[in-house]
Amino acid sequence: MSALAFTTQPGTTAAGGNLPVVVSVRDGSGNTLTCFNDAVTIALGANPGGATLNGAATVTAASGVATFTSLNITKAANGYTLTASIGNTTGTSSPFNIIAGPANALAFTTQPPPTTLAAGAAFSVTVTARDQFGNTATGFASSVTMTIGSNPGGGTLGGATAVTAAAGIATFGNLSINKVGNGYTLTATPTAGAPPTAATSSAFNINPGPTTQLVFTTPPANGSAGLPLAAIVVTAQDAQGNPTPAFTSNVTLAIVTNAGAGTLSGGGPIAAVLGVATFNAVSINRPGTGYTLAAASGALTTAPSGPFNIAVGPLAQLVFTQQPTDAVAGVALAPAVTVTGQDAAGNTVTTFAGNVTVAIGTNAGGGTITGTQTQAAAAGVATFSDLSIDKAGVGYTLAASSGVVTPVVSTAFTINPADAAKLSFTVQPSTTAAGSAITPAVKVTALDQFDNVATSFTGNVTVAIGTNANAGTL
Numbered sequence: 220m221s222a223l224a225f226t227t228q229p230g231t232t233a234a235g236g237n238l239p240v241v242v243s244v245r246d247g248s249g250n251t252l253t254c255f256n257d258a259v260t261i262a263l264g265a266n267p268g269g270a271t272l273n274g275a276a277t278v279t280a281a282s283g284v285a286t287f288t289s290l291n292i293t294k295a296a297n298g299y300t301l302t303a304s305i306g307n308t309t310g311t312s313s314p315f316n317i318i319a320g321p322a323n324a325l326a327f328t329t330q331p332p333p334t335t336l337a338a339g340a341a342f343s344v345t346v347t348a349r350d351q352f353g354n355t356a357t358g359f360a361s362s363v364t365m366t367i368g369s370n371p372g373g374g375t376l377g378g379a380t381a382v383t384a385a386a387g388i389a390t391f392g393n394l395s396i397n398k399v400g401n402g403y404t405l406t407a408t409p410t411a412g413a414p415p416t417a418a419t420s421s422a423f424n425i426n427p428g429p430t431t432q433l434v435f436t437t438p439p440a441n442g443s444a445g446l447p448l449a450a451i452v453v454t455a456q457d458a459q460g461n462p463t464p465a466f467t468s469n470v471t472l473a474i475v476t477n478a479g480a481g482t483l484s485g486g487g488p489i490a491a492v493l494g495v496a497t498f499n500a501v502s503i504n505r506p507g508t509g510y511t512l513a514a515a516s517g518a519l520t521t522a523p524s525g526p527f528n529i530a531v532g533p534l535a536q537l538v539f540t541q542q543p544t545d546a547v548a549g550v551a552l553a554p555a556v557t558v559t560g561q562d563a564a565g566n567t568v569t570t571f572a573g574n575v576t577v578a579i580g581t582n583a584g585g586g587t588i589t590g591t592q593t594q595a596a597a598a599g600v601a602t603f604s605d606l607s608i609d610k611a612g613v614g615y616t617l618a619a620s621s622g623v624v625t626p627v628v629s630t631a632f633t634i635n636p637a638d639a640a641k642l643s644f645t646v647q648p649s650t651t652a653a654g655s656a657i658t659p660a661v662k663v664t665a666l667d668q669f670d671n672v673a674t675s676f677t678g679n680v681t682v683a684i685g686t687n688a689n690a691g692t693l
Contacts, residue, residue, distance in 0.1 A: 221245065222245045222247075222308065223305065226241045226242065227241035228313045231316045233320045234318065236320075238315075240301060241285070241286050253283045254283070256279065258280070258285075259277070259280050259285035259305055261287055261290065261302070268299070272291075276290065285303070294352065294354065295319045295354035295355070296316070297316045298316070319350045320350035320352065321356060322348035322349065322350065322358070323351040323356070323416070324351075326347050327345070327421070328347040332423065335426045336424070336426065337428040337457075338395075338399055339428055341392075343390065343393070344394065345389070346384075346389045348388075349387075362383045363383075364380060364409075366405070366406050367405060371402045376405075378392075378393040378395055380394070397459040399425050402422045402424070404421070427462065427465075428459060430455045435452070435521060435524045437450060442503075442527070442530070443531065444506050444531055445502055445504050445562055445563040447500050452496070454495050462494045462495070464493040465494065468491060469487065470488060471489075472487055473513055476509055478510045479503070480507070484500070484503075484504070504565070508526075509527075510526065531568055531569065532564060534561075535561065536561050536624060537560060537575065537626070539558055540558070543629050545635065546608070546633075546635070547634070548636055548671050551590065551605050558575045558596075558627070560573070567599040573621050573622060574595050574601075575620070575621045577617050578617070582612070584610035584612020585610050586609050587609050588607070588617075589606070589607050591606075611669075611671040613631075615632055615633070616629050636669075637668060638673060639667060640668040641665075642664070643666050646659055646660060647661070648661050665678075
């Protein structure tokens with residue numbers, strides 16, 4: 220025996236397929252040694268796929284010929300060789316290839332990034348069709364569809380989600396998911412009717428992207444003038460609409476549509492906490508239908524809020540909307556005094572129809588008020604057109620009251636005397652010696668009809684003896 224020869228060479232075979240091989244034992248002249256009936260062993264020579272040779276690798280020769288019928292290799296690669304040996308005598312086959320079998324399953328060969336992705340950011344994955352032994356099924360050229368498997372954030376998969384495999388590989392280069400969540404997975408599915416089974420990726424997370432917008436997550440609702448509105452909530456979000464809890468900047472509110480020429484109070488700035496700014500003390504002082512607000516923080520702004528209405532608030536105060544002015548004793552105050560029911564912001568409560576009563580507050584002259592002192596408000600306003608005070612004085616005030624509302628006091632005003640209506644001895648003559656001047660000096664004062672000194676009177680006053688007890692001469 221001088222040589223071993225592969226008389227049936229291994230050929231190109233699918234992974235796991237049978238490799239029929241025949242080895243002949245020959246003498247130095249190349250003749251088969253028909254008398255040889257011992258064992259011949261086959262092993263892998265060149266092993267480009269790092270494979271294991273399976274099957275019965277040792278066969279007893281019959282008449283110098285060893286036939287191997289159960290050999291197979293499961294790893295696809297080009298350039299394998301087999302080596303036959305008997306003791307120190309060896310023989311090597313010609314090179315041969317092991318090709319992948321038909322596609323049996325899909326596998327993620329490039330997983331979604333293990334680091335957390337930002338919502339909306341593009342990422343890539345690769346899906347490979349494999350045969351039953353894990354070799355890339357290069358003959359697979361069908362379409363593969365990518366979908367979200369586990370969807371903890373209710374996200375939507377963006378990008379090209381259907382890709383045709385090339386040489387068994389489908390590359391998805393611009394996928395994205397728009398909603399935040401931990402534990403997403405992807406599922407790769409072959410076109411209907413294709414044999415490979417679907418594949419599921421490893422889990423990955425989607426975090427918020429950078430803050431790009433402010434959104435009213437609790438918009439302003441209808442309210443009353445001067446009173447705090449229900450809490451308004453503004454949330455910082457990324458471009459995909461996910462809250463961005465890392466945002467902690469100040470947020471302010473402003474009126475956009477000023478339906479009632481109102482003034483906003485309580486609009487901040489308010490520092491966001493975990494991306495949320497909550498406004499608990501917002502109020503607008505004037506009623507109006509269709510107000511809108513906007514929020515801002517640096518270059519970030521919101522779209523205007525939905526419209527909301529501000530109504531007049533409840534009755535909170537009485538106000539002299541026409542103050543009493545200086546007048547003449549006994550003459551009606553003019554213009555007519557008016558008292559208006561208002562809300563806390565100073566708006567007329569037009570629904571107020573209660574009784575309002577006025578009385579003298581500061582009684583500078585000890586006067587008495589006459590006229591209709593109680594009037595029912597009409598459209599929120601009580602009008603007093605016939606009030607008068609009979610005694611002159613500087614610094615009178617009026618007080619208005621109605622139910623439980625705190626009374627209100629007017630500004631000060633003066634009641635002047637009326638025209639002189641009579642004369643009065645304000646220093647009477649006293650007993651005096653005949654021919655001597657009466658002392659103290661006799662004084663005569665001009666009075667109006669209410670006994671106020673008629674200070675405007677400048678006429679001459681003449682005195683004469685009334686009762687002449689002894690025919691005297693004045």
